[in-house]
Amino acid sequence: MIDILLKKQVDKSQLLFFALSSSLGLAILLIVIQLFIDTRPVFSSENDLLGNQNLIIYKDLGRDNAFTTDEIEELKQQPFINKTGGFTHGTYRVLASVTLPNYTGISTEMFLEAVGDEFIDIKSDDWKWQPGDREVPIIIPKNYINLYNFGYAASTGMPQINEKIIRQIPIDLKLTGSSKTELYPAYILDASEKINSILVPESFLSYTNKTLSPLKESKISRIILDVINPSDPKLLQFLASKKYNYLSNDVQNSKLSYVLKLILSIVLGIGLLITFLSIYLVITNINLLILKNKQTITQLHFLGYSKAQIAKVYHTIAYKILAISIVVALVLSVISKIIISPYLALLHVEKTMTSIIYLVVISIVLFILLALYYRNHTNSKIQQMLRPNTSLLTTEN
Amino acid sequence: MQITIQNITPNFFTPASSEVWSKNFELLPNSKYLIKAVSGSGKSSFFNFLYGLNNRYSGSIIFEKTTIASFSENDWTSLRREKISIVFQGLRLFPELTALENIQLKNTLTNHKSETEILAMLAQLDVDQLAHKKAETLSYGQQQRVAIVRALCQPFKILLLDEPFSHIDQTQITNAVNLVSQEVEQNKATLIIASLGDTYNINYTKILLL
Structure with missing residues (x-):
């Protein structure tokens, strides 16, 4: 009611x-x-579009531009740096050759580097290597593919390639160290938008450095930093005071x-x-x-x-x-x-x-x-x- | 239910000397009282004090042995369902409800009367044919009779009627008085009627001048 x-x-x-x-x-x-x-x-x-919280730093060019252990330790202790990872490079000469059917083979001198997996934007189960494995996976910068497709391939009449086809191209690596030379078959696993270098798994690099040039010491000349905010003024000030260089692109993304x-x-x-x-x-x-x-x-x-x-x-x-x-x-x-x-x-x-x-x-x-x-x-x-x-x-x- | 009045005076106006204000007296069960006064002397205020709508008075009103100032809101709600019923001077029917709906709104609280009994009471006051008419379409006299029937649709020990027959003709007043008396006797209740002067041929225990 x-x-x-x-x-x-x-x-x-x-x-x-x-x-x-x-x-x-x-x-x-x-x-x-x-x-x-x-x-x-x-x-x-x-x-990697906006979440690029990494910054790659390097010293001014010169003969002695490697980072010392003390310097790496100091970087690790800064409150605005979460993690640091060094780029290690091969202590040997690299000659890579590619043979495509119906085309003359091409070969080029190049280099190999390695960095901690946590800094690489490509996650793949194939990203690993151990002695005895048949092929070495390689990650190249994405802009290399563009350079090839729109520069080299266009002018020489070579076929254009994309990231899927690229995996199927057999690459032969001839590594010449101070004590011996070895051949490794390799393939390009993927292309990275983040890291501007030719990367191989860390295990491969340390193995080949040891076997090919046992007497040479591998130096760290570039360091990748995992930071909270790449445009943090405190971080930039610190880098400037140490005279470390960085790519301004990364900082702009963060902005x-x-x-x-x-x-x-x-x-x-x-x-x-x-x-x-x-x-x-x-x-x-x-x-x-x-x-x-x-x-x-x-x-x-x-x-x-x-x-x-x-x-x-x-x-x-x-x-x-x-x-x-x-x-x-x-x-x-x-x-x-x-x-x-x-x-x-x-x-x-x-x-x-x-x-x-x-x-x-x-x-x-x-x-x-x-x-x-x-x-x-x-x-x-x-x-x-x-x-x-x-x-x-x-x-x- | 015995009501004991101890020296009450309203705080919001100064009443003239009377047999109610500032006096000590009792209102007994099974009795009928007439509060007789000119308008503006505080009849409705006295009823509002008794019904718990207004507590701006000094002195005490005691139901049985409890002063009503100590009643909680829930106490009042159950009193208004089971012990004390009222016909307001302004009737307070809901205009958008029919006469019967208005009565049922009260009756469903205790299911005191069946619909047949309600219709019989309406018939006794000659308004049964209006049961399904909206209250707003009824004349004031008809509304008064509906309000009286509504007040009887609950068990009560005190029945307060505030100028209940002011717009009703003599024949219907007689009918209404008979109905009210009958219910008051059945409930062994105290009847308190306020009027401007008419006594409605009721045999009062006492007439109080206000």
Whole structure:
């Protein structure tokens, strides 16, 4: 009966407005949270676009530009440097030759270097070598492929290649050290966008250094740093004071990542603001609803209806609307995920369902929190209204 | 239920000297009282004090042995369901509900009367044909009769009627008085009627001038 009465008095358009503002606020919050979760990999060190948290440093050119053990130790102790890795190079001459069917073979002198696996942006099970293995995997810089395709191949009539075909090209390495010369078959495993060098597994380099030039010492002339923020002024100051050089490209990428993070934080801030405003709007709506029914509420109370019985009707309305708005918000955020995902794909973000699971959990938590908040608010408003001496009836005398 | 009044005066206006304000007296079970006064002397305030809507008075009102100032909100809610019923001067029907819905709104709290009994009471006051009409479409006299039936749809030990028959003709007043008396006797209750002057041919235990 009380339901019938209160339902007759509740304004449908007001409820619709209530639902709309609630849906809008929650949808914006969920979309922003989802965006935050989805773009996280862009900023992580796994991603080479913006997550390039590595910096390669080297000394000025000259005869003695290798890093000493003390210098490496000092680098390791800096608070803004997470990890350091030295580039070791082969202590022998390398002649690489490639024979393509129907073409004259080409051969070139080159060099080999190695660096810790954790600094390489290519993860592959084939990236390993041990004595007795048939072939040596090599990683070359990506711009070498471009140079070949658009420079060398175009001018000499050689076929163009991509990263898949390149694996199938047999390469013969002739390594000439101070004590002996050996031949190794090799292939190009992949091309790296991050490291500008010709890399072989560390195990191969140390093995060949030992066997081919046992008397020569391998020096570290370039160091790769894993840093928290490559554009950190403290880091740059430190490098300048030591007269270490670095590629400014890496620092610029980090600045880009910083700006993007800043923009995303601003978006999150605005989203939170809109959400708070919409919650405020919903609260105002509840107040209005209760105020409009002030007479009914007090009269029902004087008839013998308890506060809890009266409040229950308003709780039910608020819960229903809240549930509908959360579902609407969730649907909107999933739709927005579908719309945004092609753009994220451009940033090399893998599609995952993780953010949706997070969103569902967050929605449930939000529902519980907001429901409790609305419930307490409604109770306190009704309580206020039903205090003795505040009723409409006390005006009769 | 015995009501003991000890020296009460409203705090928000100064009443003229009377047999109610600043006096000590008792209202006994199975008795009928008339509070007779001109308008503005505080009849409704006195009823609001008794019904727990207003506590701006000095002195004490005691139900049985408990001062009503100590009642919690829940105490009042259960009193209003089981012990004390009222017809407000302003009736306080819900205009958008039908006469019967208005009555059922009260009745469902305790399921005191069946729908047949309610319709019979309405018939006794000659408003049964209006049971399914919205309260806002009824005349004030008809609404008064609906409000009286509503007040009877709960168990009570105290029945407060604030100028209940002001817009009802003599025949219907007689019917209403009969119905009310019958229910008061059944409930062994204290009846307190406020009126501007009419006594409605009821045999009062006491008439108090306010």
